[in-house]
Amino acid sequence: MKNSSNAPQMQGAQIIVEILKEQGVDTMFGYLGGVVLPIFDKLYDTDIRFITPRHEQGGAHMADAYARCTGKTGVCIATSGPGATNLTTGIANAMMDSVPMVALTGQVRTELIGGDAFQEVDTTGITRPITKHNIIVKDVNNLAEELRQAFYIASTGRPGPVLVDIPVDVSVGTGRLNPPSEIDMPGYKPRVEGHKKQIEAAADAINKSERPVLYVGGGVIISNSSREITALAEKANIPVTTTLMGMGAFDQNSPLSIDMLGMHGAAYANMAVQNSDLLIAVGSRFDDRVTGQLKRFCPNAKILHVDIDPASISKNVQVHVPVVGDAKLVLPEITELLEHKPRESWFAQISEWKKAHPFTYDKNASNIKPQYVIEELWNQTKGEATITTGVGQHQMWAAQFYKYKYPRQFITSGGLGTMGFGLPSAIGAQVARPESTVIDIDGDSSFNMTLTELSTAVMYNLPVKAVVLNNGYMGMVRQWQELFYQRRYSHSHLLNPNFAEVAKALGAGGISIERKDEVPGAVEKMLSYDGPCVLDCRIEAEENVWPMVSPGKALDEMAGLEIFEKMP
Amino acid sequence: MKHVISALVQNKPGVLAHVAGMFAARAFNIDSLAVGRTDDPNLSRMTIVVVGGSEVLEQVRKQLGKIVSVVKIQDFAGRDVVARDLMLINIHCRAEKRAEIQALVSMFEGKVVDIGPKNVMVEISGPESKMEAFIDACRHYGIKATARTGTIAMPRYRKGDKS
Numbered sequence: 001m002k003n004s005s006n007a008p009q010m011q012g013a014q015i016i017v018e019i020l021k022e023q024g025v026d027t028m029f030g031y032l033g034g035v036v037l038p039i040f041d042k043l044y045d046t047d048i049r050f051i052t053p054r055h056e057q058g059g060a061h062m063a064d065a066y067a068r069c070t071g072k073t074g075v076c077i078a079t080s081g082p083g084a085t086n087l088t089t090g091i092a093n094a095m096m097d098s099v100p101m102v103a104l105t106g107q108v109r110t111e112l113i114g115g116d117a118f119q120e121v122d123t124t125g126i127t128r129p130i131t132k133h134n135i136i137v138k139d140v141n142n143l144a145e146e147l148r149q150a151f152y153i154a155s156t157g158r159p160g161p162v163l164v165d166i167p168v169d170v171s172v173g174t175g176r177l178n179p180p181s182e183i184d185m186p187g188y189k190p191r192v193e194g195h196k197k198q199i200e201a202a203a204d205a206i207n208k209s210e211r212p213v214l215y216v217g218g219g220v221i222i223s224n225s226s227r228e229i230t231a232l233a234e235k236a237n238i239p240v241t242t243t244l245m246g247m248g249a250f251d252q253n254s255p256l257s258i259d260m261l262g263m264h265g266a267a268y269a270n271m272a273v274q275n276s277d278l279l280i281a282v283g284s285r286f287d288d289r290v291t292g293q294l295k296r297f298c299p300n301a302k303i304l305h306v307d308i309d310p311a312s313i314s315k316n317v318q319v320h321v322p323v324v325g326d327a328k329l330v331l332p333e334i335t336e337l338l339e340h341k342p343r344e345s346w347f348a349q350i351s352e353w354k355k356a357h358p359f360t361y362d363k364n365a366s367n368i369k370p371q372y373v374i375e376e377l378w379n380q381t382k383g384e385a386t387i388t389t390g391v392g393q394h395q396m397w398a399a400q401f402y403k404y405k406y407p408r409q410f411i412t413s414g415g416l417g418t419m420g421f422g423l424p425s426a427i428g429a430q431v432a433r434p435e436s437t438v439i440d441i442d443g444d445s446s447f448n449m450t451l452t453e454l455s456t457a458v459m460y461n462l463p464v465k466a467v468v469l470n471n472g473y474m475g476m477v478r479q480w481q482e483l484f485y486q487r488r489y490s491h492s493h494l495l496n497p498n499f500a501e502v503a504k505a506l507g508a509g510g511i512s513i514e515r516k517d518e519v520p521g522a523v524e525k526m527l528s529y530d531g532p533c534v535l536d537c538r539i540e541a542e543e544n545v546w547p548m549v550s551p552g553k554a555l556d557e558m559a560g561l562e563i564f565e566k567m568p
Numbered sequence: 569m570k571h572v573i574s575a576l577v578q579n580k581p582g583v584l585a586h587v588a589g590m591f592a593a594r595a596f597n598i599d600s601l602a603v604g605r606t607d608d609p610n611l612s613r614m615t616i617v618v619v620g621g622s623e624v625l626e627q628v629r630k631q632l633g634k635i636v637s638v639v640k641i642q643d644f645a646g647r648d649v650v651a652r653d654l655m656l657i658n659i660h661c662r663a664e665k666r667a668e669i670q671a672l673v674s675m676f677e678g679k680v681v682d683i684g685p686k687n688v689m690v691e692i693s694g695p696e697s698k699m700e701a702f703i704d705a706c707r708h709y710g711i712k713a714t715a716r717t718g719t720i721a722m723p724r725y726r727k728g729d730k731s
Binding site: 124153185188314 | 577578581582585586589590593623626627630631633634635636637638639640
């Protein structure tokens, strides 16, 4: 480590704050505790906006959503022991969805480490499998460089969370703040430029294909290459399906869009993928929720995979044409070499599938259908709102029935499937986008997990809206129990509080509705409410998400298509 | 199928846990893992023997590469490799059997490193098959304990290599 002897000397906590400022951190989320007090004391004198959640998990999700909305690195902080362990769900969530995040944790004094001190846990040990990198800083003179490396690692290559554990004696000790130098880590050299030969092979495969499908994942959003993917799709005339994480990477209003694929994806997307002769995966990782039974995935297709993470190539499926690199750089190079093809019969086939199996629901039902609520949200917000979700049925409906135009418009927990993500992520999104309408589309059981964060929204005057699609069940679990466990609803039923009254008690607005005809008015009232507001919709209790690829089935073996056919 | 992978890693606390943890989390089967410092005090070399097909090997290599403190990975697939294992083996041995065991040790190019009234300790190194053969040859005397380093390996010089 290079130390310059004339670098200014200061307290460790001050070094931390100086590095945060140097890295352009303007907003942080976190919770106080004994061993991080020196850091908080220094933060007191800065312009960094600080949001204190009601639970560290909430803070981590807020930082995560803030990062997803802005493209910047999200920063959260927690104290040692329980503070650090409470962060772990949020860190794992960021890891699975490749979100750039720096998590700072306090640690007990260096000489107490390993002695089971008060509020001591082995934070780096606990978070090793759920971080891109983590480190404990034991020397105050290394603090600046370790923090700079943390920000660099978190935001480059395939982004991810980096945790820096800082013993309190390091925070209060005095050390040097060395000026920034070029970061050179022998073991960390992300490859961003694509290999010429690979790019040519990719273009060649696309030009030769008759029935290609673009399968776009969250990587396209992370690398800000929506425009590049659109240019490629339009030039070569290729239908585009996105993963849950990729929603918004390609405008769903485009005639080339065939919406989401996967377990609860569009029937026409799944059929197109299964019948393709070339699957062009970009920034997606062949999650099992996307592929269905692996052996029968894309039986007649070559697979082309563009990804910045070499370990993602051929991890789950054998890739024929790999391109390792940053989509932002690679895609234009491929597009350059592409030809436009009419692909008339391919598009004719797809539009037949589209006509036969659109996303729909029983529009004549007398009770509130969750899909209807989401359509109404979409109409009233003109498709412009930032949507966050919890995890479960409501998440799938939010993906199916709201049409996304922009990248970073849909913020959801994809890889980890973290229930309770919806409200805190809405708060993080609202902090990132003060002018935007931010709506958490939530389920009752997800909402229950983190609803205390409503008081965070109230405290910081963040006008998030939460729409709870309340069926009194852990809805997705109930659906699986119905389909695979003979309707034995073992412990999936919930006795919920009156969410509207809870919201009011916490200082937010609260609206409850039970009838279908109340939906438009209630949505309007919620959207125009000045401040955070909860709309509790008592929906049809046993509504299911269709279509569905059951576990072990191939992607085009979807259940529920006949239900669509019967619908008016 | 056994594969030998060699990873150059930064000599920092937690690196072994990180590497071993990655193997455990991804259900890769480690046959042996040997670690020691290199001539550069900032670097250690890990020699990892994994069991699995070529796809497994490919993933192991890539996932190892993702670990920030792993500097370089080589897999020796298709190369002529010098592989060695070092073993200390404590064999039950009364005074009258010493000569017999000494002869056996000589045959295997081992070394007697300690002698007690009822035991000898032998140091022996070589490829894994030699260790196994020696263990088998000693078994009927009674083996009190063995300690092995696990495999370390390097590829042989090949024409065209930079020397």
